Structure formats: structure tokens, C-alpha cells
Amino acid sequence: MPFKHQLTSLGLLVLRVAIGCLMLVHGLQKISNFETLKTQFPDPLGMGNQLSLMSAIGAEAGCSVLLILGLGTRLAAIPLAFTMMVAFFIVHAKDPWNVKELACAYLFIYITLILTGPGSFSLDHLWTKRKSSSPN
Template identity: 50%
Template sequence: MIYNFLFPTKPNTTKVSLLLLAVRIIFGILLMNHGIQKWSNFQELSAVFPDPLGIGSPISLGLAIFGELVCSMAFIVGFLYRLAMIPMIFTMIVAFFIVHANDAFAVKEMAFIYLIVFIIIYIAGPGKFSIDHIIGNELQRRKSKSYKK
């Protein structure tokens, strides 16, 4: 019992999957709030939003909203999980290393926290409680059913 706690051998246990679900919900909602704020103030922000990639402020703002709002929703439910996380991670990389590059760490700390959490959870995967897991199980069931024919 204590060995399983100290040295877990099953990374996709129900406990781990519940923890991954909790992290997805918490960090997904937190990031989604940033996207909602940007979206609701699009007109005002589009003229002054940073343009670190040289593609124009409105497009940069639109990409940030996509990464923070749309991808957060997919992240929360675990749908196309790793694909949805790429824009989220990219947005935090740009925020931390480019937009706030010369700011004090206290200013860019939130982007750093999101970045680290998203990289770790990207590696960990969505867990059992995700749409991707359901789709994966169905694909596996169909594949094994077709081999039996």
C-alpha cells in the first residue's frame, strides 16, 4: 500500500486521472478568463495589443484569444487535447520570453506558471476522464473488432 503511494506504477489510475481532470478544469478556466477579457475588449485592445510576431495587433490579439479561450475549452474537456495545448503553450512562450522579456519577474510570473503547468500536463496527457480517452477506446474497440472478422 505505501509502496504504491511512494512508487506508483500505473500512471493512468483513477486518482491520477481525477487529478489531471482537476488541473485541466482549474487552469483551463483561469486561462479562459484571460481570453474572455481580451475578447470582450477586442475593439479597444486591437489597436494597442503587442505585436511580437510582426503580423499586426488585431491578428496577434485574435491568436491570443484563440489560444486562451477556444483552446482552453478543448483542454478542459480533453478534446484534441495535445493539439489544443500547442497554441496555449505558444501563447505563454510569447508572453514570457518576448512580450514581457524586459519586465521584472513578478510581471511575467503568471505566464511562466502557466507555461510550466501546460508543458507538464501536455506530457502527462489528459487522463481517463477526457473525450480523447473515450475516442481512443472506441477506435481501439473498432480496431480489435475488425481483426476478429
Template identity: 40%
Template sequence: MRALKRLIDPGSPDLGLLFARLAGALLLLTVHGLPKLAHWRTELAHIDDPLGLGPQLTLACALFAEIVCPLLVALGLFTRLACLPVVFLLAVSMVLVHPDWTLEQGQFGWLLIIVFGTLALAGGGRYSVDARLAAPGR
């Protein structure tokens, strides 16, 4: 029992980082990423292009940030780096695409910025592939 408690300490910030990684990644992937992928032609026809990259590149960047990056974050692989495209995409969306939204209308986007921004600052924690790769003797 002590070994299990040492492995998974319920008071550990690492458990909180694991929860934030999995919950944030799952939300972003299921609410934004997978629907965009499933309906990419429709998305391509009406996607906003606030940076002037063109609809194809803009959609490709969005799919990368909303599918590839959340999968990396969930695994805890390159966590800090994988959070940056997500935060950038969400910030562009909230500031340039939806500047007219009230705080209430944009609360999901702002909360995701908080979750992924926190993970970018804190990293994936002890329960991540990053931590395994950084472990001594590897």
C-alpha cells in the same frame, strides 16, 4: 461503492490531470480570453505585435489560444495539441513582450506555461474525451 472507487480513484494521476485541465483552462479563459473577447476593439488598439503579424492576426491568434484552446483542454479533446498554442503564446508573451518583468511579476504566466506544458506532455488522462475516443470498441 467499489464501482465508484474504481471509476474515480482519488489517488489516480488521472484525477490530477482532470484538475489541472479544468483549473488551468478556467483561469486562462476567465483572466485573459473572455476579457479580450469582450473588449476586442480596445485590445486591437493596443495589442503588442512581437512577431510582426499585424494587430488583427495577432489578436485572432491570442483569442484562439485563450478561448478555443482552453475549451478543448477542459473537455480533454485534442488535449496535447490544444496546449501547444497556449504554451507558444505564453512563451512569446513572457520572453518577447514582457522581458523586463521579474519572476514575481510574471509568475502567473510562468505557472500557466508549467500547467499547459505538463498537459501537453502527459495528455488529458482517463477522464477526457480523448480517452473515450481511444477506448477499445469505439
């Protein structure tokens, strides 16, 4: 593997693990406060407070673990990007920039991962490498 490709993959690994861990904290906070949040969580899409909370937890906790592992990376980044779009454009639409800035930053990182994929240091890469080297 060329050195430039290794550096790119290392950068994607650092990005995936860092952003995955940071967002995982948000999901774990929602899990630990589920009983309190289930009746007061924002319902921007009209699904109900509890289902909105569960959807956010699924993205923020579940998909973040997948990002960290580099497993189904592009697919895992889609619910995360959608959650951040809802947060940025709907939930915090009327808030000042400093309130919605974090959602915007996360959104662009997820879009980047959707476009680039996880890099070579990922379970996705191991899977495709193994799949392409197995006899058919």
C-alpha cells in the same frame, strides 16, 4: 482501472479544468474588449496588432475549452504553451519576475499536459477507447 491510475487521472482532470477555466477568463476578457485592444495589443511577432490579438484569443479561449473537455488535449496545449512562451520571453522579457511569473506558471502546466495527456477522465480517452474497441 487501478486506484493509482484513477488518482492520476483525477489530478489531471482537476488540473485541466482549473487551468482551462482560469485561462478562458483571459480569453473572454480579450473578446469583450476586442475593439479597444485591436489597435494597441502587443505585436511581438510582427503579425499586426489585430492578428496577434486574434491568435491570443484563439489559444486562450478556444484551446482552453478543448482542455476543459479533454478533447485534443495535447494539441490544444501547444498554442497555449506558445502563447505563454511569447508572453514570458518576448512581451514581458524586461519586466520584473512578479509580472511574468504567471506566464511561466501557465507555460509549465501546458508543457506538463503536452507530456502527460489528459488522463482517463477526458473525451480523448473515450474516443481512443471507443476507437480501439470498434471492429475493423
